[in-house]
Amino acid sequence: MKKLNPKDKLKCHCGKWAAPDHFMVDGMRVRGWSCKCGEKYFHPDDIEPILTVNMLKKEGLVGKVSKVGNSYSVRLPAKLVKALRLKIGMSLNIQVKDANRIELSIA
Numbered sequence: 217m218k219k220l221n222p223k224d225k226l227k228c229h230c231g232k233w234a235a236p237d238h239f240m241v242d243g244m245r246v247r248g249w250s251c252k253c254g255e256k257y258f259h260p261d262d263i264e265p266i267l268t269v270n271m272l273k274k275e276g277l278v279g280k281v282s283k284v285g286n287s288y289s290v291r292l293p294a295k296l297v298k299a300l301r302l303k304i305g306m307s308l309n310i311q312v313k314d315a316n317r318i319e320l321s322i323a
């Protein structure tokens with residue numbers, strides 16, 4: 217993710233200049249601008265992943281177990297990979313919750 221240039225200020229609706237900033241939304245780092253009046257603006261490129269993650273949280277997903285060589289893998293839907301900005305080779309923590317439930321988290 218490209219960092220915002222400190223000179224890339226945004227005119228706030230209050231009339232002042234909002235300065236580049238970043239925020240955490242649902243565990244995702246989002247670029248944006250914040251104004252001294254308290255208003256926050258999200259970078260347009262960073263809004264889509266937030267909306268996708270919110271949609272995926274509601275609809276649920278199905279991953280398929282497959283075999284690759286001697287290992288097993290779980291296929292993740294591409295829209296999830298894109299929204300969470302996962303990269304090939306990235307490590308994920310696996311936590312077994314019980315016999316029917318596992319949880320993946322980004323390491």
Ligand SMILES: [Zn+2]
Nearest residue numbers: 228230251253
């Ligand atoms: Zn303002």
